[in-house]
Amino acid sequence: MWRRTTLLSSLMPSSKASLLHQMQAAYGLKIWGAFSTEVLKPAKGRIPPREKPPFITFVLGGPGSGKGTQCAKIVETFGFTHLSAGDLLRKEISSNSENGAMILNMIKEGKIVPSDMTVKLIQRAIESSENDKFLIDGFPRSEENRQTYERIVGEEPNVVLFFDCPEEEMVKRVLSRNQGRVDDNIDTMRKRLEVFTSLNLPVINYYSEKGKLYKIRAVGTEDEIFEQVHPIFAAFEVLK
Numbered sequence: 001m002w003r004r005t006t007l008l009s010s011l012m013p014s015s016k017a018s019l020l021h022q023m024q025a026a027y028g029l030k031i032w033g034a035f036s037t038e039v040l041k042p043a044k045g046r047i048p049p050r051e052k053p054p055f056i057t058f059v060l061g062g063p064g065s066g067k068g069t070q071c072a073k074i075v076e077t078f079g080f081t082h083l084s085a086g087d088l089l090r091k092e093i094s095s096n097s098e099n100g101a102m103i104l105n106m107i108k109e110g111k112i113v114p115s116d117m118t119v120k121l122i123q124r125a126i127e128s129s130e131n132d133k134f135l136i137d138g139f140p141r142s143e144e145n146r147q148t149y150e151r152i153v154g155e156e157p158n159v160v161l162f163f164d165c166p167e168e169e170m171v172k173r174v175l176s177r178n179q180g181r182v183d184d185n186i187d188t189m190r191k192r193l194e195v196f197t198s199l200n201l202p203v204i205n206y207y208s209e210k211g212k213l214y215k216i217r218a219v220g221t222e223d224e225i226f227e228q229v230h231p232i233f234a235a236f237e238v239l240k
C-alpha cells in the first residue's frame with residue numbers, strides 16, 4: 001500500500017508507517033467488502049496501489065557528467081521511468097507554484113533546494129506512475145536530501161550509479177549544453193562544483209560503504225559509457 005499511505009506516513013518514522021500500511025490494507029479491504037461484492041478493481045483512471053515497493057536507482061554525478069544522457073539510454077533499453085530532480089524543480093518554476101521564485105533563485109546560485117520540497121515532488125511522480133522501476137537522477141545531492149528521502153518515503157534505493165567525470169570535461173559539456181538553462185554559465189558552474197564536492201561526495205561515499213554504489217568512468221562516447229552501465233541493469237533483469 002505504498003501509494004495510499006504516503007501522505008500520512010510521510011509524517012512518521014518508517015516503523016510506524018509500516019504499521020499504518022498494514023492497518024490501511026486491512027481496513028481498506030474491510031470497508032470495500034461492506035459495500036460491494038464485486039471483484040476488487042481500481043476505479044476508472046485511478047492507479048492501483050503497489051504490492052511491493054518500486055525498484056529505485058539513484059543516479060549521481062557532478063553537473064555535466066552525463067546523468068541525463070545515460071538515463072535516456074537506460075529508459076530505452078530497460079523500461080525505467082526517468083525522474084530528474086532538476087527537471088521536477090524546473091517544472092515547479094514554470095507551473096507558477098508559490099515556491100517557484102525561491103527555487104529559481106537556488107538553481108541560479110547552484111544551491112540545493114530544501115529537501116522536503118524535492119522529496120515530495122519525487123514522491124508524487126512515483127505515485128502517479130504505474131511503472132515499478134525508476135531512475136531518480138540528480139538525487140540525493142546532500143546527506144540532508146538522503147535522510148529526508150528515507151524519512152518521508154521510508155525506503156532505501158536498490159542501486160546507486162555514480163558517473164565519475166573530470167571537472168574540465170564537466171565544465172566543457174555544461175558550457176556547450178545549449179538547453180537555455182539559467183545555471184549553464186561559468187559562475188554558477190563553479191559554485192555547483194563546490195557544492196558537488198562538499199555535499200554530494202559524502203553521499204556517494206555513504207553508498208560506497210554500503211556496497212550499493214556502481215562507479216562508472218564517465219569519459220568517452222555516450223555508447224562507450226553505456227557499455228559500462230548495461231551489465232548492471234542486465235544483471236538485475238536476470239535476478240527478477
Ligand SMILES: Nc1ncnc2c1ncn2[C@@H]1O[C@H](COP(=O)(O)OP(=O)(O)O)[C@@H](O)[C@H]1O
Pocket residue numbers: 061062063064065066067068069070173174176177178218219220221222225
Ligand atoms: N559522453 C559524452 N561525451 C560528450 N558529451 C556528452 C556525453 N554525454 C553527454 N554529453 C553532453 O554533455 C551535456 C551534459 O550532459 P547531461 O546528460 O545533461 O549531464 P548531467 O545530467 O549529468 O548534467 C549535454 O549537452 C550532453 O549532450
Ligand SMILES: Nc1ccn([C@@H]2O[C@H](COP(=O)(O)OP(=O)(O)O)[C@@H](O)[C@H]2O)c(=O)n1
Pocket residue numbers: 061062063064067068084085086087089106107108110111112113114118137138139140141145183192
Ligand atoms: N536534488 C536536487 C537536484 C537539483 N537541485 C537543483 O537543481 C539544479 C539543477 O540540477 P540538475 O540535476 O538538473 O543538474 P545537472 O546535474 O543535470 O546539470 C541544481 O544545481 C540545484 O540547484 C536541487 O536543489 N536538489
Ligand SMILES: [Mg+2]
Pocket residue numbers: 067068084086138
Ligand atoms: Mg541532468
